[in-house]
Amino acid sequence: MSKTRVYEIAKELGMNSKELIEILQEEFDIQVKSHMSTLEDETVEAIKELIEEMRETKKTEKKHKDLSKDAKELSKEEEEITELTEERTIKEIRLSEENLTLDKLAKVIGVEQNDIIKDMFLKGKILRPGQELDKNTVEEIALSYNTIVSFDSPKIEPEVVESDEEDLELQLAKRWIEIYEKEQDRLTNRPPVVTIMGHVDHGKTSLLDAIRHSHLAEKEEGGITQSIGAYQIEYKGEKITFIDTPGHEAFTEMRARGAQVTDIVVLVIAADDGVKPQTIEACNHAKSANVPIIVAINKIDKPNANIDLTKQQMVSKLNLVPEDWGGDTITVPISAKTSKGIDDLLEMIILVAELQDIKCIPDGKARAVIIESKVDKAMGPLGTVIVKDGILKTGDDFVAGATYGRVRRMINDKGQSVDEATPSTPVQVLGFNDVPSMHSILYVVDSKDEARTIAEKIRQRELEKSQSSNKRHIKLEDIMEMMQAQEKKTLNILLKASTYGEIEALKNAIQKFENPDIDIKIVHAGIGAISTSDIMLASASDAVVLGFRVKADSKAIKMAEAEGIQIRRYNIIFDLIDDLKKALEGMLEPEEKEEIIGYGVIKDEFKIKGIGKVAGVQVTEGQVLKNGGVRIYRNGSLVADVKIASLKHYKDEVKSIEAPKECGILFENFEDFSKGDELEFYRIVKVKRELNIEQGTK
Numbered sequence: 210m211s212k213t214r215v216y217e218i219a220k221e222l223g224m225n226s227k228e229l230i231e232i233l234q235e236e237f238d239i240q241v242k243s244h245m246s247t248l249e250d251e252t253v254e255a256i257k258e259l260i261e262e263m264r265e266t267k268k269t270e271k272k273h274k275d276l277s278k279d280a281k282e283l284s285k286e287e288e289e290i291t292e293l294t295e296e297r298t299i300k301e302i303r304l305s306e307e308n309l310t311l312d313k314l315a316k317v318i319g320v321e322q323n324d325i326i327k328d329m330f331l332k333g334k335i336l337r338p339g340q341e342l343d344k345n346t347v348e349e350i351a352l353s354y355n356t357i358v359s360f361d362s363p364k365i366e367p368e369v370v371e372s373d374e375e376d377l378e379l380q381l382a383k384r385w386i387e388i389y390e391k392e393q394d395r396l397t398n399r400p401p402v403v404t405i406m407g408h409v410d411h412g413k414t415s416l417l418d419a420i421r422h423s424h425l426a427e428k429e430e431g432g433i434t435q436s437i438g439a440y441q442i443e444y445k446g447e448k449i450t451f452i453d454t455p456g457h458e459a460f461t462e463m464r465a466r467g468a469q470v471t472d473i474v475v476l477v478i479a480a481d482d483g484v485k486p487q488t489i490e491a492c493n494h495a496k497s498a499n500v501p502i503i504v505a506i507n508k509i510d511k512p513n514a515n516i517d518l519t520k521q522q523m524v525s526k527l528n529l530v531p532e533d534w535g536g537d538t539i540t541v542p543i544s545a546k547t548s549k550g551i552d553d554l555l556e557m558i559i560l561v562a563e564l565q566d567i568k569c570i571p572d573g574k575a576r577a578v579i580i581e582s583k584v585d586k587a588m589g590p591l592g593t594v595i596v597k598d599g600i601l602k603t604g605d606d607f608v609a610g611a612t613y614g615r616v617r618r619m620i621n622d623k624g625q626s627v628d629e630a631t632p633s634t635p636v637q638v639l640g641f642n643d644v645p646s647m648h649s650i651l652y653v654v655d656s657k658d659e660a661r662t663i664a665e666k667i668r669q670r671e672l673e674k675s676q677s678s679n680k681r682h683i684k685l686e687d688i689m690e691m692m693q694a695q696e697k698k699t700l701n702i703l704l705k706a707s708t709y710g711e712i713e714a715l716k717n718a719i720q721k722f723e724n725p726d727i728d729i730k731i732v733h734a735g736i737g738a739i740s741t742s743d744i745m746l747a748s749a750s751d752a753v754v755l756g757f758r759v760k761a762d763s764k765a766i767k768m769a770e771a772e773g774i775q776i777r778r779y780n781i782i783f784d785l786i787d788d789l790k791k792a793l794e795g796m797l798e799p800e801e802k803e804e805i806i807g808y809g810v811i812k813d814e815f816k817i818k819g820i821g822k823v824a825g826v827q828v829t830e831g832q833v834l835k836n837g838g839v840r841i842y843r844n845g846s847l848v849a850d851v852k853i854a855s856l857k858h859y860k861d862e863v864k865s866i867e868a869p870k871e872c873g874i875l876f877e878n879f880e881d882f883s884k885g886d887e888l889e890f891y892r893i894v895k896v897k898r899e900l901n902i903e904q905g906t907k
Contacts, residue, residue: 212247216560219244222260227564231337232260235326244560245532245539267332301357309342318356325350343394377663377670378610381652385576385598392570399569400441400448400633401562402470402595406491407477412507415545416477417453420555438581438593439635440622444555449562450595450633452580469498470578470595472567473558477505480514480542484522486735490742492527493733497750501561503539504529505554510544569632574653575599579609580635582645590641594630594651601630601638606657610649611668613660614640700727700793701752703743704734705759712736715757718786722793729793739776744768753777757785807831807868807890811882815873822880823855823873826888832867833874837892841882848886852877 219229226244233239237256241248248256302317315322326336329350342350351358389396405413421440441450452471474495478488495502506519520540523529530536539557543550577594585591592609594601605616617640619627630636638651642664645651654660702719706712712734722729732750733743739754739761745768747754754761754769756778761769769776779785813825826833833839835856841848855875856863866872876882 212249213253214244215241215246215248216244218248218253218256222257225563226560227566230564235337242532242537244564245557300355301359302351303359304347309344309347311336311340311342312338314342314347314350318351318354320354325353328353341393345394377666378650381576381608381663382650388570388598389568395570395572396568397571399567399597400450401472401558401565401567402450402452402633403473403475403558404452404471405475405477406495408479408482408485408487408491411477411479411482411485411488412545413477416475416505416507416543416551417451419545419548419551420451438637439595441633441635442555444552444559447559447562448633449555449558450635452595452635469500470580470597471498471500472565473503473561474498474500475503475505475554475558477507478519478523479508480506480516480519481508481511483515483519484526486737489526490733490735490746492529494746497732497746501565502529503541503554503557503561504531505550506540506542507545509542510547510549516542570598571600571632573599575601575605575630575651576653577601577630577651579645579647579649579651582641582647584644588639590644591637591639592641592645592651593635593637595635596630596632598632599653601636601651601653603628605653606655606660607651607653608660608663608667609641609645609651611664611671612641612643612645612649613657613664614642615657615660616640700729701747701750702729702731703747703750703752703754704731704757705739705743705754706734706736706757707759708736711757714782715755715785718782719789722789727793738762739765739778741765741768744772744774744776747774748772755779755785755789757782801893802896803891804894805831805889805891806837807833809833809868809888809890811884811886811888812871814882814884821875822882823875824882824886825871826874827871828866828868828890830868831890832865833872833888833890834865834892835863837890839874839876840889840891841876841879842887842889843883843885848882849876849879851879854878 215229215233216226219226222229230241230244233241233256237259239248239252239256304314304317311325312322315325322338326338329336332353334346334349348358405417407413420442439450439452441448443449476488476492476495478484492502504523506516508514509516520531520534523531523538523540524534524536529538531538531540533540539561541550541554541557543554545551575596576598577596579592579594581593583591590612601616601619603616603619607614607616616638619630619639620637621627621630622635627636654663704712704715704719706715716731716734719729719731732752733746735743736759738759739756741762741764743754744765746752747769752774754774754776756776758780759778761776761778766776768774777785777788779788807828808830809826809828811824812827815823815825817823833853833856835853838850838852840850853874854877855873856866857873858866858870863872
């Protein structure tokens with residue numbers, strides 16, 4: 210029996226894939242992984258019939274209501290009653306603009322949340338339980354139930370005064386987080402930003418050229434595009450932005466600086482060459498960034514191309530399982546040379562973007578990420594930016610890290626001057642006072658004076674940081690100190706060795722340390738010297754770099770020192786395992802063990818006014834500690850397990866009593882003891898746990 214993909218069903222029903230997936234899960238209890246998942250034709254037909262039936266039911270209900278109304282209009286008396294009833298049922302409510310959710314609205318207007326979801330679905334609007342709503346949606350829902358909504362103005366929070374003690378860039382970032390939280394009704398979809406990654410000879414540049422020429426340059430006069438580091442195309446009415454920057458090192462450096470601009474990664478693998486070391490490295494960079502990965506199997510036009518073998522290597526070396534093999538990784542065979550499969554790839558990018566639900570603030574002051582910078586002899590310092598939120602306009606004052614300026618001119622990817630750039634649009638900006646740091650974030654501010662002040666403070670702070678080397682990343686020696694604030698302890702490791710055999714041996718050895726209390730993650734494992742790319746990935750992932758029989762180049766060592774990344778190199782595998790074991794034992798929470806410290810017997814009992822019943826005890830063996838515990842036995846059976854509230858030797862309060870001395874003990878919240886009861890004294894001690902790698906959990 211043939212199958213149909215979810216996104217194709219959605220097209221036939223006139224809705225997007227995300228809406229259909231939600232309906233399948235909520236209304237029909239059918240769980241699907243993504244828009245590329247397939248359903249049996251029989252199931253597809255049943256779903257179509259049920260959805261059409263729901264739509265028809267709504268139409269029928271509307272007809273019945275109209276007929277009923279017509280019948281009532283035959284009688285003037287009934288018409289007056291109907292009008293009076295309708296007047297009575299219309300009500301007004303007031304709501305705050307903040308925290309508007311479907312469940313709260315349902316409660317206020319007195320309608321079941323599920324009923325609202327069903328009614329709005331039949332009107333073509335998909336809602337989820339507890340979903341946050343914008344004002345327009347609230348008004349639309351309320352009117353459906355004869356309710357008029359008016360809104361209270363949101364409380365204006367006092368402006369936070371900037372502190373010299375806090376990172377000014379962090380303050381600017383926090384403002385945008387607050388905007389996203391408080392102004393969710395302003396959020397709209399943003400075109401996806403895509404980065405092409407992969408091995409050096411597998412066709413990244415050819416793929417970018419094929420996309421550019423087939424969907425952009427052929428429509429431009431002369432077929433010429435301006436190289437500004439990124440470009441935007443339009444496919445089936447949807448815009449897609451591609452970053453045309455070199456390699457995955459730049460990709461990770463963006464993220465290490467907190468400027469993640471990429472929404473989707475396209476990983477290119479040559480069908481005639483398979484997965485190479487650089488492919489693995491690029492994949493690990495993408496996974497570490499937690500962005501969706503689409504695999505483009507390139508060069509399928511070559512006679513020695515082997516798509517199935519490439520997919521097998523995807524599974525074994527990258528842990529990416531293609532969707533047609535039951536996994537969740539979209540895999541598209543293409544040929545950048547003949548342009549075969551390019552349209553399929555673009556369609557998959559749009560579908561993934563649709564499911565990711567990429568949002569932005571569409572207007573107002575802009576923020577953008579700088580992806581390239583240089584000095585032009587004629588125009589001075591230039592920066593290529595991709596706008597993330599708002600609209601960047603000519604004349605805007607901005608700050609970007611330790612640089613600032615005013616937008617004097619913007620050039621798009623077609624070489625044209627533009628007055629404004631909307632979200633996801635790449636433009637080259639003129640007007641910087643100096644060459645901006647690549648991958649820093651550009652924020653539009655109120656004035657040039659404000660921009661200059663912020664930039665100077667950031668520059669001064671960067672100077673202080675470089676002098677004091679304050680950057681702090683995790684090290685093996687202080688894992689416990691760095692991790693004790695977290696419930697689940699995590700150790701990220703970047704592993705380099707001289708051969709694949711050594712990598713596998715080290716991986717197997719490290720896996721023996723698996724423990725419920727510690728999450729060990731190898732963010733990347735590769736062969737060859739420790740490079741600057743490794744340090745950037747370690748910085749972005751907060752990982753320790755472990756090298757086995759490999760060198761670290763001088764640039765990598767200098768970068769590691771500057772970034773505060775620890776590099777540890779070994780020539781003997783036992784030394785590496787021993788150091789790792791010691792570090793992980795420091796991460797393990799100490800075990801609490803009980804230690805029996807003494808015995809005694811109750812010789813007498815006293816009642817003291819205002820205090821209670823006190824036991825006169827003879828310590829027969831060992832000692833008793835005031836901060837310890839005591840078990841009371843009678844005729845060999847346990848009577849109670851209690852703490853000691855007070856321990857006295859004669860009239861003095863003491864911390865401990867040793868045998869064969871006598872003492873007075875006031876038990877905590879317990880007086881039901883008798884002469885002759887036997888006592889067992891104990892204390893709880895914390896014992897350092899040790900890992901037995903020979904018997905590690907598998």
